[in-house]
Amino acid sequence: MSSAPLSNSTAHWRALDAAHHLHPFSDTKALNAEGVRVITRAEGAYVFDSEGNKILDGMSGLWCSQIGHGRKAIVEAIATQLSQLDYYNTFFKTTHPAAAELAAAIAGVAPEGMSRVFFTSGGSEAVDTVLRLVRHYWAAMGRPQKTIFISRKNAYHGSTMGGASLGGMAPMHAQGGLPIPDIIHVQQPYWWAEGGTMDRDEFGLFAANEVARAIDEAGPENVAAFIGEPIQGAGGVIIPPDSYWPAVEKICRERDVLLVCDEVICGFGRTGEWFGSQFMGVKPDLLTFAKGVTSGYFPLGGVIVGDKVAEGFIANGGEFNHGYTYSGHPGGCAAALANLKIMHEEKLVERVKFDIGPYLQERWLKLADHPLVGEARMVGLIGALELTPDRASRAAFAAEEGTVGLICRDFSFREGLVMRAVRDGMILAPPFTLTHAEADELVAIVWRVLDLTYAELQRRGLLVPVPRVGA
Numbered sequence: 001m002s003s004a005p006l007s008n009s010t011a012h013w014r015a016l017d018a019a020h021h022l023h024p025f026s027d028t029k030a031l032n033a034e035g036v037r038v039i040t041r042a043e044g045a046y047v048f049d050s051e052g053n054k055i056l057d058g059m060s061g062l063w064c065s066q067i068g069h070g071r072k073a074i075v076e077a078i079a080t081q082l083s084q085l086d087y088y089n090t091f092f093k094t095t096h097p098a099a100a101e102l103a104a105a106i107a108g109v110a111p112e113g114m115s116r117v118f119f120t121s122g123g124s125e126a127v128d129t130v131l132r133l134v135r136h137y138w139a140a141m142g143r144p145q146k147t148i149f150i151s152r153k154n155a156y157h158g159s160t161m162g163g164a165s166l167g168g169m170a171p172m173h174a175q176g177g178l179p180i181p182d183i184i185h186v187q188q189p190y191w192w193a194e195g196g197t198m199d200r201d202e203f204g205l206f207a208a209n210e211v212a213r214a215i216d217e218a219g220p221e222n223v224a225a226f227i228g229e230p231i232q233g234a235g236g237v238i239i240p241p242d243s244y245w246p247a248v249e250k251i252c253r254e255r256d257v258l259l260v261c262d263e264v265i266c267g268f269g270r271t272g273e274w275f276g277s278q279f280m281g282v283k284p285d286l287l288t289f290a291k292g293v294t295s296g297y298f299p300l301g302g303v304i305v306g307d308k309v310a311e312g313f314i315a316n317g318g319e320f321n322h323g324y325t326y327s328g329h330p331g332g333c334a335a336a337l338a339n340l341k342i343m344h345e346e347k348l349v350e351r352v353k354f355d356i357g358p359y360l361q362e363r364w365l366k367l368a369d370h371p372l373v374g375e376a377r378m379v380g381l382i383g384a385l386e387l388t389p390d391r392a393s394r395a396a397f398a399a400e401e402g403t404v405g406l407i408c409r410d411f412s413f414r415e416g417l418v419m420r421a422v423r424d425g426m427i428l429a430p431p432f433t434l435t436h437a438e439a440d441e442l443v444a445i446v447w448r449v450l451d452l453t454y455a456e457l458q459r460r461g462l463l464v465p466v467p468r469v470g471a
């Protein structure tokens with residue numbers, strides 16, 4: 001069969017999809033009325049839709065595609081693995097070569113003092129594993145009252161009951177009776193929207209002190225852990241002030257509260273270090289990973305457990321009554337091993353730190369000169385633009401929050417670039433293999449998209465600044 005889609009296939013797939021497919025994070029009624037986009041193929045930094053449009057994948061799928069799309073070495077590694085051992089579990093005193101090799105390979109790039117890995121099928125399951133593992137750890141250490149988790153408002157930790165509860169997304173809590181008990185959400189380190197009159201570092205310390213205050217109010221003897229993304233991804237690529245993470249680490253240590261970094265986005269090179277916690281200069285007790293570990297070629301995630309917790313847990317924990325059928329799936333482990341091999345051979349983490357990262361950052365940060373942009377920020381290959389009608393006051397638009405973001409996102413797709421909108425900001429996280437020419441093309445599209453958005457807002461009378469509540 002030819003890879004070119006049949007001329008009527010978009011309508012055909014849309015009809016099947018509308019009749020049978022319930023989409024995650026979507027309003028099915030609105031989506032079916034509009035018609036879903038059908039992506040049929042991907043190559044390098046580009047995806048192609050069923051209408052033949054070539055679109056630059058500025059989001060690496062969903063923050064997954066570190067090595068770019070369509071890499072045959074990964075496909076072959078998965079095929080070879082599945083033809084030898086398609087599936088076997090890792091429960092009941094059993095392992096398989098790929099799971100053992102991958103656990104060692106991950107320990108090899110993990111931060112110092114973190115050498116054990118628990119496998120899951122994705123990030124949400126990894127976060128749920130942390131909840132259960134940490135609570136069981138404290139119980140095993142004779143401190144069963146230490147159960148409370150501190151998290152942040154507007155954090156994203158996945159969409160299972162545990163993950164969505166630990167996350168701080170109000171619209172997610174509003175559905176299904178969340179959060180589960182014993183989770184406290186505190187101030188996020190989001191200076192641009194919530195920093196008010198404080199300077200960045202002052203605000204970073206303020207936000208860190210809110211962690212201390214929550215722990216002290218609950219009683220440190222009742223608090224199991226603090227969890228945070230080194231950089232909040234789905235929340236809008238919120239890069240905390242430099243003062244924030246070291247202060248949070250110190251606060252946790254002083255109170256005997258474990259520090260958990262959710263590295264599902266930041267892990268495996270996104271910031272130019274192997275892990276975002278290294279970029280922030282902190283040492284977590286546990287960290288979660290998924291997405292980039294396989295570049296999205298196969299679902300796999302997990303938890304890296306630091307030696308202090310692992311030793312206590314192994315010595316005193318007995319049987320851990322937890323696991324997933326696909327914990328350490330052979331296909332996922334083979335994909336991750338091949339992905340790590342490519343990342344090492346092509347020095348892709350170094351490339352993010354010293355080459356394509358700085359190259360794109362330089363051009364991205366200049367977007368702050370556009371009249372619609374309040375702030376442009378980027379570290380490694382993860383960045384955001386805050387859109388505002390008035391940079392000086394960091395004002396909001398005279399429209400429901402998110403309206404402008406969606407206008408901008410639609411222009412972006414039309415012009416051939418995937419950017420995601422969060423509130424009235426745009427976020428970006430391209431593959432590590434992005435070339436300089438592709439980075440130039442990306443930034444040129446963004447300038448055009450900002451101009452189109454600006455003209456549209458002018459036409460609709462939406463450029464009137466509205467003071468931001470809470471700032």
Ligand SMILES: *Cc1c(COP(=O)(O)O)cnc(C)c1O
Nearest residue numbers: 122123124156157158262264265
């Ligand atoms: C995507 C994400 C998750 C959830 O991962 P899934 O594989 O979708 O379950 C958890 N934490 C963070 C920080 C994420 O970005």
